[in-house]
Amino acid sequence: MTTRILALARDVAGSATIELALTAPILGALLIGMVDLSMAFSNKLRLEQVAQQAIERVQQNGFTTGQEATLEAEAQAAAGTGSNADLTFWLECNGVRQASTAYTTGCTTPGDTYGRFVELVIVKTHTPIIAARFSQSNSNGTITVRGKAGIRIQ
Numbered sequence: 001m002t003t004r005i006l007a008l009a010r011d012v013a014g015s016a017t018i019e020l021a022l023t024a025p026i027l028g029a030l031l032i033g034m035v036d037l038s039m040a041f042s043n044k045l046r047l048e049q050v051a052q053q054a055i056e057r058v059q060q061n062g063f064t065t066g067q068e069a070t071l072e073a074e075a076q077a078a079a080g081t082g083s084n085a086d087l088t089f090w091l092e093c094n095g096v097r098q099a100s101t102a103y104t105t106g107c108t109t110p111g112d113t114y115g116r117f118v119e120l121v122i123v124k125t126h127t128p129i130i131a132a133r134f135s136q137s138n139s140n141g142t143i144t145v146r147g148k149a150g151i152r153i154q
Contacts, residue, residue, distance in 0.1 A: 036129045047122045047147025050078045054120050055149040083124040119150035
């Protein structure tokens with residue numbers, strides 16, 4: 001009887017199958033995590049491309065303060081449902097950011113170094129495959145993905 005138990009203890013047949021069974025769930029979770037992370041990064045790149053396209057339009061056609069709603073709507077449509085675009089514009093006089101109303105009036109002091117800027121930020125939520133407890137996310141299990149682009153006009 002003891003020889004039979006000793007023979008079973010020395011037998012290594014099937015140990016690779018047991019090791020695979022123990023490690024397969026961990027490898028599967030890593031694979032799902034990598035796919036999920038790559039999908040979130042792909043969404044981020046898409047949002048940055050949409051923001052860049054809107055800024056390129058500003059670069060080609062110029063910008064007036066009445067265009068912000070149109071540019072935001074076009075960016076949201078290009079980014080897809082669930083996205084939110086926010087276009088901001090400002091004037092800097094000697095490197096100091098002024099109120100948005102000063103964008104059209106200009107700097108008050110003659111000879112100031114000025115710059116007009118336009119920036120578009122697009123935000124969208126990404127729902128991960130893995131539950132929220134496994135990712136750094138909001139309480140509802142979504143991750144906020146953001147694309148941003150800007151330009152100095154003058």
